[in-house]
Amino acid sequence: MASQAADAGARAGWLRGIGAVHEESWTAPDARRRLQLVLAGIWLLDAVLQFQAFMFSKGFSQMLGATAAGNPAVIADPINWSAKIIAGHGTATNAVFAFIQLAIGLGIAWRPTLKLALGASIVWALGVWWFGEGLGGVLSGAGGPVNGAPGAVIIYALLAVLLWPGSRDRAAPFVAGRFTGANVARSLWLVLWGSLAYMALLPATRAPKALGGMVSAMASGQPGWLSGVDNHLGAFLTGHGPAVAVILAIVLALVAVSVYLPRPFARAGVVLAIVTAAFIWLAEGLGGMLTGGGTDPNSGPLLALVAVAFWPLASAVLSATGQPGQIATTQSQSPEGA
Amino acid sequence: MAGPSWLAWVFASVVIVVAGYCLTRLVASWRRHRPSDHRVDAIHVLMGVAMAGMLVPRLRVFWTGGWEVVFAAGAAWFGWLAIREFRGRPTAGGRPGHHLQHVLACGAMLYMFLAAATVAKAAAGGSAMSGMAAGAAHFRTLALVLAFALFGYVVWTADRLSSLAPVAALAARSAPVPVLAGAGTAGGASIVAAGGEGTPGDDGQAPAGQSRQAPLSPRLAACCEIAMGVTMGYMLILML
Numbered sequence: 001m002a003s004q005a006a007d008a009g010a011r012a013g014w015l016r017g018i019g020a021v022h023e024e025s026w027t028a029p030d031a032r033r034r035l036q037l038v039l040a041g042i043w044l045l046d047a048v049l050q051f052q053a054f055m056f057s058k059g060f061s062q063m064l065g066a067t068a069a070g071n072p073a074v075i076a077d078p079i080n081w082s083a084k085i086i087a088g089h090g091t092a093t094n095a096v097f098a099f100i101q102l103a104i105g106l107g108i109a110w111r112p113t114l115k116l117a118l119g120a121s122i123v124w125a126l127g128v129w130w131f132g133e134g135l136g137g138v139l140s141g142a143g144g145p146v147n148g149a150p151g152a153v154i155i156y157a158l159l160a161v162l163l164w165p166g167s168r169d170r171a172a173p174f175v176a177g178r179f180t181g182a183n184v185a186r187s188l189w190l191v192l193w194g195s196l197a198y199m200a201l202l203p204a205t206r207a208p209k210a211l212g213g214m215v216s217a218m219a220s221g222q223p224g225w226l227s228g229v230d231n232h233l234g235a236f237l238t239g240h241g242p243a244v245a246v247i248l249a250i251v252l253a254l255v256a257v258s259v260y261l262p263r264p265f266a267r268a269g270v271v272l273a274i275v276t277a278a279f280i281w282l283a284e285g286l287g288g289m290l291t292g293g294g295t296d297p298n299s300g301p302l303l304a305l306v307a308v309a310f311w312p313l314a315s316a317v318l319s320a321t322g323q324p325g326q327i328a329t330t331q332s333q334s335p336e337g338a
Numbered sequence: 339m340a341g342p343s344w345l346a347w348v349f350a351s352v353v354i355v356v357a358g359y360c361l362t363r364l365v366a367s368w369r370r371h372r373p374s375d376h377r378v379d380a381i382h383v384l385m386g387v388a389m390a391g392m393l394v395p396r397l398r399v400f401w402t403g404g405w406e407v408v409f410a411a412g413a414a415w416f417g418w419l420a421i422r423e424f425r426g427r428p429t430a431g432g433r434p435g436h437h438l439q440h441v442l443a444c445g446a447m448l449y450m451f452l453a454a455a456t457v458a459k460a461a462a463g464g465s466a467m468s469g470m471a472a473g474a475a476h477f478r479t480l481a482l483v484l485a486f487a488l489f490g491y492v493v494w495t496a497d498r499l500s501s502l503a504p505v506a507a508l509a510a511r512s513a514p515v516p517v518l519a520g521a522g523t524a525g526g527a528s529i530v531a532a533g534g535e536g537t538p539g540d541d542g543q544a545p546a547g548q549s550r551q552a553p554l555s556p557r558l559a560a561c562c563e564i565a566m567g568v569t570m571g572y573m574l575i576l577m578l
Contacts, residue, residue: 037494110499
């Protein structure tokens with residue numbers, strides 16, 4: 001505790017010299033808090049992307065309306081209804097969307113509003129998953145690992161649950177299990193990565209040229225280096241799409257079950273998950289952020305963040321103290337010290 | 339800058355308010371001898387004026403090329419302070435991360451001015467080729483990387499807001515009561531004693547045991563950094 005205080009004091013800038021840092025209850029961020037801050041940063045990025053000129057145009061509502069295609073009527077009709085409203089009031093609705101995301105990002109970053117913002121992010125993410133992403137193409141069969149399935153925004157909600165600051169933490173071998181418990185967290189991991197493995201085998205991904213077409217389409221409007229990567233990758237996948245889809249499904253399935261394996265294998269599974277997430281993000285063209293039309297960074301970075309939350313910790317840190325922020329993990333000394 | 343004009347005015351208003359507030363901090367600090375980080379307040383004034391001019395062209399107040407010199411000098415100055423900190427020679431500004439934040443902000447400003455100038459020159463050329471060259475020349479990827487880094491600093495600053503004392507507490511603490519050197523060196527409260535006493539700096543603080551003026555609100559200073567970071571991130575994203 002004393003070292004934490006000294007650390008915070010040493011890093012308090014000009015405030016150090018005038019004694020302006022005082023909060024007794026404030027502690028340096030632990031591993032979970034750092035992941036929450038990364039999540040907050042992604043929400044901020046989302047908010048600012050939502051402020052782009054394209055989002056205030058008809059193109060945005062058309063993009064939302066397009067997600068209704070292939071979904072059952074009970075899902076598609078509300079999407080079309082909301083797309084019409086957004087088309088009619090594009091400026092106002094989009095501004096509200098952007099400011100909500102900005103508030104969520106800043107709310108997660110500011111400790112007094114952490115729970116409120118995380119709770120709001122779950123509600124918001126579920127709404128956007130339906131009205132903005134058409135449930136990520138899960139029901140339409142159009143979703144695949146490299147086009148954002150099961151919907152990037154649902155992963156925000158998942159992360160909010162996994163990183164929730166509970167009043168009493170449970171013993172867990174990874175950060176993601178401190179609120180829900182290790183078994184529930186492992187089940188969520190299995191569902192997430194298992195569903196990605198399943199979707200990699202659906203015709204939308206496994207059909208000849210499907211994967212290649214998806215990736216090549218991401219190259220349009222990108223800067224030269226990313227356009228080149230996606231074009232080359234797309235050309236390769238056009239020739240070997242079905243085989244790569246099967247390999248991708250196997251890799252994703254291995255990742256899905258790795259969380260139940262002994263620690264060395266679980267760690268290998270997390271590393272594999274991060275590498276796979278990086279591959280997916282490249283194939284997604286970084287979510288189209290560099291084209292001026294991306295609404296979010298897409299699923300790649302979020303999958304990687306989920307993976308980091310499941311990094312198996314050392315055996316010495318498995319016992320919970322029951323006090324949030326007080327669990328001594330190998331990664332929790334100070335935010336800058338890691 | 340592309341984007342709805344009303345939104346540009348909203349963000350311009352935010353940075354103008356920040357710049358105005360930081361200017362009042364500078365004046366109050368100078369006239370009432372209240373501690374503050376003058377360098378950061380000054381750079382926020384300059385950034386606020388420059389950003390408002392970029393967002394709303396009619397608010398431009400400086401000559402072409404002038405801002406590039408200002409922010410290049412700013413980046414070099416804060417970079418020098420950061421290097422001094424890394425070498426273990428403390429400055430009144432404190433930790434390296436604090437200075438790096440402003441190196442990054444000055445760098446982002448420099449990038450935006452240079453990229454805007456490149457695009458403007460290409461547009462003046464008028465050909466499709468020059469437009470493509472402009473797109474390639476302003477390094478969209480760098481804009482995204484800078485925005486990522488700025489948002490990182492924004493959440494880092496917001497996380498630490500709760501650790502900063504409100505002005506009321508600081509004012510009470512600055513009452514002319516003798517202070518016991520080394521008191522309270524354990525626990526979170528020790529930060530006050532560990533850092534606050536016995537280390538005179540160039541920002542107006544007095545030596546241990548003497549009365550001193552309460553510093554200008556550190557929480558509002560942090561809020562200024564957050565507002566500047568979000569607005570600058572928005573401007574960088576607009577350049578994609």
